[in-house]
Amino acid sequence: MNKFTALYRSSVGKKIIMSLSGLFLCTFLIVHASVNLFLFKGAEAYNTASHFMSSNIIIRLVEVVLFVGLLAHMISGVVVWIQNRMTRPVGYQMYRLKDNTKLSSRTPMLTTSASLVAFFLVSHLLTFWIPTRFGADPKLPYDMVADAFSQSSMAVFYIVAVAFLGFHLKHGFQSGFQTLGLSTNRYKWLIDSVAVIFWLIIPLVFASMPAYFLWFQ
Amino acid sequence: MDFKLKIWRQKNRNDKGQFVDYEVKAVSPDASFLEMLDILNDTLVKKGEEPIAFDHDCREGICGSCGMVIDGRSHGPGRGIATCELRMRVFRDSDTIVAEPWRTKAFPILKDLIVDRTALDRIMAAGGYISSKTGGVPEANSIPVPKHDAEESMDAAACIGCGACVAACPNSSAMLFVAAKVSQFALLPQGKIERKERVLRMVEQMDKEGFGNCSNNYACEAECPKKISVTHIARLNREFIRAELT
Structure with missing residues (x-):
């Protein structure tokens, strides 16, 4: 335990926790996006997939790890952000950060995307996860999705939120590997290539569902 | 070349500090930023004012002494150069240039543009x-x-x-x-x-x-x-x- 608290107190340690939890959350996105694709196969396929995800014991156990990972990521993120804000009590008169950094890597962008994704997550869990898991809504999963995304405000909110998720991952994915010390000259190209799956393809898959129900159904 | 300058002046560690406007005229485009400050300091000394304090030593980019944020960039615009290697030709004539010290809690400002590193x-x-043991110089190839x-x-x-x-x-x-x-x-x-x-x-x-x-x-x-x-x-x-x- 002492070793863990020492690790957490250290700046590099906190970042390691952030990167491990963040990269774990990335693997979850693959599973989530793949299951969502059953929506395009029709109501029956999606309802079966959804039932499997909510009843399989392994999935349920991983879900607990997922929540722990999410909490660890959020707490570390907030602590790092607060600590970093305190390091420069007097700011610069002129500070041209945009000459040196990518938009997605700048702190205001990261905090905005993180806050929006966190807000989205709460709303998302309330709309879909709680009714499905705890049976508060007798509707079948497919109908629930179809109903939700038939409201244009909801569909647009989801598309915007996943766009921000993509933005968050544009920085986060490569940052995770850098913090774990894996981003070497030899593997940087590979990390940057795989990153495209996370910041572009997965958000596009997620966005395709509200777009499909809103415009094509 | 003529320049308008906004430079951070701070008497000591405890002073609040503020920006002061200066003008410097007839600077060679090939002068370094530090040489431009030297020219400005000469005029300040002649007027009986306190010259601007800034760190400097080798003036060829290898000692790490100089350093300030110029127009929002560490060591000013340009890549791979220290403040002493920054030439005034990268600015345009009659530009206003902002120079301030490194700002972070870990580097308290000692005076003007000098921080405690x-x-x-x-x-x-x-x-x-x-x-490493002290003593004679070891054979260079003994450790490949x-x-x-x-x-x-x-x-x-x-x-x-x-x-x-x-x-x-x-x-x-x-x-x-x-x-x-x-x-x-x-x-x-x-x-x-x-x-x-x-x-x-x-x-x-x-x-x-x-x-x-x-x-x-x-x-x-x-x-x-x-x-x-x-x-x-x-x-x-x-x-x-x-x-x-x-």
């Missing part, structure tokens, strides 16, 4: 050394070093400890500096003896000094006068994980 020295004292490692170590050792990375970082993180110092030793056989303790102690000291957490936005690499690569930060992280796990 001893925090970096204390990080070095915590682990930036190797065990692979060419690639020697090159990479030398790239890291190019760090002049100016603090531009800290100044440029939105989090005032000293990770690029510490990474360069950890890397230059970690890559060489002579550095292996204190390998574990070094990274842990230097990171611990870095945190104690009040530098921020690295958020991998790489502003440091872009502003480093010696173009130290952030791959050294990845190596520091690797060394840290290795030291923690083994």
Whole structure:
């Protein structure tokens, strides 16, 4: 335990926790996006997939790890952000950060995307996860999705939120590997290539569902 | 060339400090930024005013003494140069130039554009050394070093400890500096003896000094006068994980 608290107190340690939890959350996105694709196969396929995800014991156990990972990521993120804000009590008169950094890597962008994704997550869990898991809504999963995304405000909110998720991952994915010390000259190209799956393809898959129900159904 | 300048003036550590406007005329386009300040200081001294205090020594980009934020950039516009290597020709005639000191809690301002960078020295004292017996110079080839490692170590050792990375970082993180110092030793056989303790102690000291957490936005690499690569930060992280796990 002492070793863990020492690790957490250290700046590099906190970042390691952030990167491990963040990269774990990335693997979850693959599973989530793949299951969502059953929506395009029709109501029956999606309802079966959804039932499997909510009843399989392994999935349920991983879900607990997922929540722990999410909490660890959020707490570390907030602590790092607060600590970093305190390091420069007097700011610069002129500070041209945009000459040196990518938009997605700048702190205001990261905090905005993180806050929006966190807000989205709460709303998302309330709309879909709680009714499905705890049976508060007798509707079948497919109908629930179809109903939700038939409201244009909801569909647009989801598309915007996943766009921000993509933005968050544009920085986060490569940052995770850098913090774990894996981003070497030899593997940087590979990390940057795989990153495209996370910041572009997965958000596009997620966005395709509200777009499909809103415009094509 | 003529310039308008907005320069941070601060009497001492406890003074609040403020920007003061100056004008400097007939500066050669080939003058360095520091030479331009010398010219300005001459006129201030002639007028009986206190000259602007700034750090400088070698004036050829190898000592790491000079450094200030010029127009929002560490060491001013341009890549891979220290303030002494910045030439006035990169500005346009009659431009207004803003010059202020490195701003971070870990580098208290001593006077005008001079900051106290001893925090970096204390990080070095915590682990930036190797065990070596004093005495005669050993035979250079008695410890073979692979060419690639020697090159990479030398790239890291190019760090002049100016603090531009800290100044440029939105989090005032000293990770690029510490990474360069950890890397230059970690890559060489002579550095292996204190390998574990070094990274842990230097990171611990870095945190104690009040530098921020690295958020991998790489502003440091872009502003480093010696173009130290952030791959050294990845190596520091690797060394840290290795030291923690083994």
